[in-house]
Amino acid sequence: MDQSLDMLHMMLTSPEDHINEWFDSEFLKAPLARLASELGAPPSQKTIAIGGMMMSMRHNPGMARPRGGTGALIQALLNLVKHEGGVVLTDQHVSQVLVDDGRAVGVRVANGTEYRAKQAVISNIDAKRLFLQCMNAADVDAADSKLRDRLERRIVNNNETILKIDCALSEVPRFEHHHHQDSNLIGSVLIADSVRHVEIAHSHPTAGDIPDSDPSMYAVVPTVLDPSMAPDGKHTLWIEFFAPYQIAGAEGTGLNGTGWTDDLKNKVADRVIDKLADYAPNLKNSIIARRVESPAELGERLGAYKGNYYHIDMTLDQMIFMRPLPELANYKTPIQGLYLTGAGTHPGGSISGMPGRNCARVFLSSQRPIAQAVNKFKDSFAAVTRSMLGIV
Numbered sequence: 001m002d003q004s005l006d007m008l009h010m011m012l013t014s015p016e017d018h019i020n021e022w023f024d025s026e027f028l029k030a031p032l033a034r035l036a037s038e039l040g041a042p043p044s045q046k047t048i049a050i051g052g053m054m055m056s057m058r059h060n061p062g063m064a065r066p067r068g069g070t071g072a073l074i075q076a077l078l079n080l081v082k083h084e085g086g087v088v089l090t091d092q093h094v095s096q097v098l099v100d101d102g103r104a105v106g107v108r109v110a111n112g113t114e115y116r117a118k119q120a121v122i123s124n125i126d127a128k129r130l131f132l133q134c135m136n137a138a139d140v141d142a143a144d145s146k147l148r149d150r151l152e153r154r155i156v157n158n159n160e161t162i163l164k165i166d167c168a169l170s171e172v173p174r175f176e177h178h179h180h181q182d183s184n185l186i187g188s189v190l191i192a193d194s195v196r197h198v199e200i201a202h203s204h205p206t207a208g209d210i211p212d213s214d215p216s217m218y219a220v221v222p223t224v225l226d227p228s229m230a231p232d233g234k235h236t237l238w239i240e241f242f243a244p245y246q247i248a249g250a251e252g253t254g255l256n257g258t259g260w261t262d263d264l265k266n267k268v269a270d271r272v273i274d275k276l277a278d279y280a281p282n283l284k285n286s287i288i289a290r291r292v293e294s295p296a297e298l299g300e301r302l303g304a305y306k307g308n309y310y311h312i313d314m315t316l317d318q319m320i321f322m323r324p325l326p327e328l329a330n331y332k333t334p335i336q337g338l339y340l341t342g343a344g345t346h347p348g349g350s351i352s353g354m355p356g357r358n359c360a361r362v363f364l365s366s367q368r369p370i371a372q373a374v375n376k377f378k379d380s381f382a383a384v385t386r387s388m389l390g391i392v
Contacts, residue, residue, distance in 0.1 A: 010049050011316060016195060018049040026194055033199075034192035034216065037242075039314040040160050042202035043195060047316035058187075069222060069229050070351065097121055097130070097338065099139040104338035117337070120363060124342040124356075125303060126311035127151060127324040135335075143334035144327065155324055156315070159246055160205040161295040161307030165239040165269050168288040172221060172235050173280035185224040191217045191275065201242055208248025212268045215275045217241045234288070241272045245295045245307040255296035265294035311344030320346055331359040332366075339363055 010018055015036030019029045033043040036051030066072040078088055093110040106116040123130050128151050131140050140148055174180045175189075192198050193216070201216035223235040230236050250259025269292040277283040299307030312318050321329045324344045331339050341359035343349035 012047060013049045014044050014046050015049045015052040016043040016199070018052050019043070019195070030192040030194050030198060031190045033195045034190045034201075034218070037198055037202045038218075040202075040308070040310060041158060041313065041315065042199045042206075044199055044203070045315065048314070050316075065222065065225065067226055067228060069226070073351070094134060097123070097135050097335075099136065099335060099338075102139075102143060103336040119367060120337045120339055122339040122341060122359060122363065126305050126308075126342070126344045127328055127340060128155060128305050129303065130340065139335070147325075147327065147334060150325055150327075155312050156318065157306045157308045158206045158313055159208060159244050159306060160202065160242055161245045161298060161304075161309065163241045163243040163265060163268055163272075163295055164293045164298060165237075165241070165272060165290060166293075167237040167239075167290045168230070169221075169235040169237055169283075169286045170288055171233075171282065171286045172224065173219075173237065173276070173283045173286070175280050176282075178279065182224055185221045189219040189221075189279075191215070191219070191279065205242055205244040208244045208246055210243050210247065210268055212241075212243075212271045215241055215272045217272055217276065219276060239272060239276065241268070243268065243295050245299060255294065256300065258294075258296040258299075260294040260296040265292050265297075309343065310349035311342060314348045319348065323348065331355075331362040 015033055019032050019036075023029050023032070032052050036048060037043055039048045039051045041048055066076070081088055092113075094107045095110050096108045097104055098106045098108060098114065098116075104117065104121040106114055107121060108114045123134075125134070131151055132148060137148065172182055172185060175184070192201075193214075197214065197216050200214075201211045204211040218240040219237060221235055221237050223230045245258055247254070247259030251257060254260045254264070269290070273284065273287075293301070295307040298304070298309070302309060304311065312324050318324065323329055323346050324340075327334065328340055329346065331341060331345060333340055339359055339362065341355045343355065345355045346358065347354055
């Protein structure tokens with residue numbers, strides 16, 4: 001019982017409170033706070049303390065990267081779909097989900113072409129865009145008159161997303177003042193000087209401010225583990241820097257009215273690189289080329305609402321059976337034949353494959369209702385039989 005209450009308390013409190021309960025060293029607390037804030041909120045945010053457990057989860061069950069980078073995983077999935085007779089279309093922006101008599105029957109893409117579905121339409125985009133931008137309002141209201149309003153008012157995104165920097169390097173960044181070993185770069189590098197440093201890095205974006213005066217960041221050199229991702233002797237580096245999607249006071253300017261311009265994103269990137277170079281002095285001279293993607297560009301590329309790659313914030317009130325809303329949390333929707341998956345469904349963002357697997361199971365179950373009922377009956381009958389025979 002005590003352990004259950006401890007778990008409940010941990011779920012409701014903040015990463016900062018939880019970390020302070022168990023640790024004293026700032027050297028340890030700061031990176032744990034930074035990992036917890038990967039959920040997209042400052043470490044003082046209540047209900048995301050479970051993010052502080054991310055370090056232990058990286059050890060057990062552990063993390064993995066596909067050889068050749070994430071693109072290799074995508075290619076493997078494409079190969080599987082094609083092997084099974086599927087067809088994958090790219091650069092086909094879906095403008096509308098087609099609904100007839102309360103049932104999703106296909107999609108219309110931007111050039112007007114319509115694709116009809118044999119069994120169902122499964123959406124991997126966030127619920128707000130799906131129901132508010134890609135569907136006829138009358139079709140949504142006919143299925144659930146309150147859904148559009150709840151999507152507008154109840155789902156929360158706190159304006160935090162990332163500015164991403166990709167670099168081609170002539171050599172590995174060397175952390176000379178931190179007992180550098182190349183093998184230490186197999187994992188990720190967290191620049192988090194203190195819990196307060198992390199708090200500023202994640203609270204400022206919510207207010208629309210860019211926390212680049214003393215940047216905190218997350219950096220990975222994937223070529224240390226997988227040299228195939230760069231020419232012999234060369235390396236790649238990507239840096240994740242948390243920043244606001246909408247810059248305060250810059251509304252209506254920049255890309256999509258967010259305030260982000262090419263000049264601004266590169267000035268911010270310069271400051272981030274400067275900070276990382278304090279730790280790895282050889283970094284600047286080793287950069288062959290770099291590419292900076294602003295939060296606005298990230299949102300546009302992913303089609304993500306406010307650039308949120310998790311679709312919606314991963315706070316407790318928007319997790320498990322409430323993600324993205326209770327009426328959409330089982331991968332089904334009020335529209336018959338329309339299913340929802342992706343980062344905005346349980347268990348949330350990151351590359352786990354679990355939202356897709358769960359949605360696929362729900363879809364397949366709906367296609368075989370009789371078989372499912374028979375299997376459930378068999379399981380129940382077997383359980384009762386074991387109970388009567390005293391078999392555990």
